[in-house]
Amino acid sequence: MLGTFATLTVLTAFGAREGGATPWFGLVVALLVGMVFCGILNVIAERIAYRPLRNAPRLAPLISAIGVSFIYINIGLFWRGPAPVLYPDILPTFDFVNDGLGIPSLVRFTVKDLFVVALAIPLMLGLAWVIKNTAIGKAMRAVAQDREMALQMGIDVDRVISYTFLIGGMLAGAAGLMYGLYNNNTNFVLGFTAGLKAFTAAVLGGIGNVTGAALGGFVLGLLGSLTVTYFGAGWENVGVFAILVLVLVFRPMGLLGEETGEGR
Amino acid sequence: MSVEEIATVKSEAPEGRERKLVIGVIVIGLALALPFIDSALRLNLGTKLIPIGIFIILALGLNVVVGFAGLLDLGYAAFFAIGAYTVAFLTSPSSELLRALGAPPIDFWLAMVVATAVAAAFGVILGAPTLRLRGDYLAIVTLGFGEIVPLVIRNTPQWTRGVQGMNPIGTPTVPGVQFGVATEPWYFLVVAIVVLSVVLTARLRDSRVGRAWAAIREDEVAAASMGVNPVSTKLFAFAMGASFSGFAGAVWSSYLQFIDPGQFDFSVSIFVLVMIILGGLGNIYGVIAGGIILGSFDRILADTISDVLQTIGDATNIELLRQADVNRARSLILGLALVILMLVRPEGLFPSARRKMELHAAEESEVEAAQQRSTLYETQR
Numbered sequence: 100m101l102g103t104f105a106t107l108t109v110l111t112a113f114g115a116r117e118g119g120a121t122p123w124f125g126l127v128v129a130l131l132v133g134m135v136f137c138g139i140l141n142v143i144a145e146r147i148a149y150r151p152l153r154n155a156p157r158l159a160p161l162i163s164a165i166g167v168s169f170i171y172i173n174i175g176l177f178w179r180g181p182a183p184v185l186y187p188d189i190l191p192t193f194d195f196v197n198d199g200l201g202i203p204s205l206v207r208f209t210v211k212d213l214f215v216v217a218l219a220i221p222l223m224l225g226l227a228w229v230i231k232n233t234a235i236g237k238a239m240r241a242v243a244q245d246r247e248m249a250l251q252m253g254i255d256v257d258r259v260i261s262y263t264f265l266i267g268g269m270l271a272g273a274a275g276l277m278y279g280l281y282n283n284n285t286n287f288v289l290g291f292t293a294g295l296k297a298f299t300a301a302v303l304g305g306i307g308n309v310t311g312a313a314l315g316g317f318v319l320g321l322l323g324s325l326t327v328t329y330f331g332a333g334w335e336n337v338g339v340f341a342i343l344v345l346v347l348v349f350r351p352m353g354l355l356g357e358e359t360g361e362g363r
Numbered sequence: 364m365s366v367e368e369i370a371t372v373k374s375e376a377p378e379g380r381e382r383k384l385v386i387g388v389i390v391i392g393l394a395l396a397l398p399f400i401d402s403a404l405r406l407n408l409g410t411k412l413i414p415i416g417i418f419i420i421l422a423l424g425l426n427v428v429v430g431f432a433g434l435l436d437l438g439y440a441a442f443f444a445i446g447a448y449t450v451a452f453l454t455s456p457s458s459e460l461l462r463a464l465g466a467p468p469i470d471f472w473l474a475m476v477v478a479t480a481v482a483a484a485f486g487v488i489l490g491a492p493t494l495r496l497r498g499d500y501l502a503i504v505t506l507g508f509g510e511i512v513p514l515v516i517r518n519t520p521q522w523t524r525g526v527q528g529m530n531p532i533g534t535p536t537v538p539g540v541q542f543g544v545a546t547e548p549w550y551f552l553v554v555a556i557v558v559l560s561v562v563l564t565a566r567l568r569d570s571r572v573g574r575a576w577a578a579i580r581e582d583e584v585a586a587a588s589m590g591v592n593p594v595s596t597k598l599f600a601f602a603m604g605a606s607f608s609g610f611a612g613a614v615w616s617s618y619l620q621f622i623d624p625g626q627f628d629f630s631v632s633i634f635v636l637v638m639i640i641l642g643g644l645g646n647i648y649g650v651i652a653g654g655i656i657l658g659s660f661d662r663i664l665a666d667t668i669s670d671v672l673q674t675i676g677d678a679t680n681i682e683l684l685r686q687a688d689v690n691r692a693r694s695l696i697l698g699l700a701l702v703i704l705m706l707v708r709p710e711g712l713f714p715s716a717r718r719k720m721e722l723h724a725a726e727e728s729e730v731e732a733a734q735q736r737s738t739l740y741e742t743q744r
Contacts, residue, residue, distance in 0.1 A: 148702045152709075158435050159705050161502055162640060165437070165633060166701025173695030291629065295510070298503055333518040340507030347504055348492040 102275020424607025438509025446612025454533025482609025
């Protein structure tokens with residue numbers, strides 16, 4: 100939600116308006132600003148609200164996180180007000196199937212669709228690479244497996260967790276830009292269902308598995324769209340949460356996940 | 364004397380018990396006198412006290428789930444909605460269910476019992492598959508459930524009239540008392556239910572199952588190996604919590620005479636959760652105190668503060684103050700309250716002794732804890 104707002108602010112500064120020309124440079128700046136903004140915000144939140152609770156019982160950081168999300172919601176409310184906010188439709192409306200190939204078809208693949216795919220795939224690959232191949236990624240995996248042991252091995256756990264929150268926030272910022280440009284609207288409570296869906300996708304794919312998360316998001320999106328088609332628009336989130344419950348009950352490790360001991 | 368009774372007597376020293384009784388009587392007396400104080404001072408609190416009371420009932424029920432059994436339930440408002448809608452289905456002349464069955468609206472009290480049972484049943488239905496999961500996963504599933512229920516209500520207008528909401532709804536029948544516009548009968552009804560809930564939850568806490576809840580909360584594996592069945596014990600906590608929510612919902616819908624899905628969204632669940640965390644998880648009196656503090660802030664003080672700020676703004680010509688509305692910052696205040704409480708005083712304002720111990724034990728390292736134990740041992744000798 101804050102990602103959509105931040106990128107919207109940047110885009111507006113670059114003169115983006117409904118149906119206007121595409122400020123490509125503005126898009127790049129918006130993406131960077133959105134990612135940095137959300138990343139830093141997430142790091143600050145971790146420092147203030149989660150780090151002091153690292154050794155507290157599990158419920159404490161969870162409750163604190165809910166508190167943080169409520170604070171974000173209110174920041175959004177003050178920033179843009181309670182009404183849905185228009186996000187200008189600035190990408191070209193060129194459709195590759197109908198206009199590009201000249202095939203009259205109900206199937207559409209517009210610049211918008213291409214934009215989302217073209218941004219999401221490099222980000223996912225980049226994330227997978229960071230986690231798999233860099234020192235910090237290795238440290239993250241170590242901390243996730245056994246924090247105390249990682250500490251004994253000389254890993255600065257606080258720093259690693261800070262980086263994790265930075266990366267998480269940056270990805271959310273990028274997602275904010277994609278969401279805004281694709282759906283052309285945003286609002287201050289957007290993040291609540293988005294967060295739930297993200298969690299569902301991660302659980303569906305298998306927590307701690309980037310490929311799984313991507314697959315989970317893909318499957319979830321498909322199932323959500325099918326729910327809309329067959330049951331009606333109001334049922335999408337019902338379908339999504341029903342899937343979450345079913346996955347947690349029958350396959351808590353997710354589609355691709357291994358047994359992490361978390362689910363049971 | 365049964366084992367449970369011995370345990371109860373042992374857990375509360377006689378003086379402590381007497382003191383609690385005296386405080387209880389004073390609080391109940393004050394609660395009963397409040398409407399008369401209100402009308403004498405012309406505070407016009409009547410309509411605001413009843414929602415606060417109903418939220419206290421909700422808080423007491425959620426305390427069973429989160430405070431006693433240690434299961435974080437973020438979808439508690441769903442059971443509230445289920446209770447409210449069950450009563451509406453059974454007692455409202457506009458109910459499609461009654462029309463389909465060709466039955467007349469039934470008595471409120473009977474509907475309330477049914478609502479309680481239905482909510483408890485939903486608690487079991489949700490709990491049964493999910494209780495094998497660990498803390499945060501359970502929280503997310505209940506969160507999802509809390510989202511689904513209002514959505515389903517919204518999406519099935521043929522039964523629930525969707526966003527239009529349902530009204531009117533049946534009222535309680537007591538000989539010689541009119542449950543209508545006057546707030547006093549409702550107030551006394553709510554106070555009676557709060558007192559009943561306090562007695563019930565206190566008895567539950569001290570019962571065999573209550574001790575099983577505490578055991579599971581503190582160490583599930585150890586409890587299971589001592590012969591406590593984790594699944595059925597947790598399920599019972601879920602069902603109990605849901606049933607409190609169910610009858611709170613029944614009174615809510617009957618008092619308001621109008622319900623729509625918007626009354627039962629996520630913020631309600633969080634509001635109740637903040638109440639019990641603020642007051643002190645697991646401590647019944649703390650939970651009530653938290654409910655009163657937060658409820659009166661939300662219903663009474665927020666408006667008063669906004670008025671005061673606006674008056675100052677008018678007087679000093681500061682535009683910002685003139686438009687001040689504390690209600691707009693409601694979720695900011697709730698969120699800040701949650702974060703600050705977790706950081707500063709995770710056990711709440713009035714913690715139960717046991718909960719306080721748990722939360723602070725984790726901060727000390729094993730060595731320190733051992734040292735403290737040994738010094739404690741020496742001073743005792």
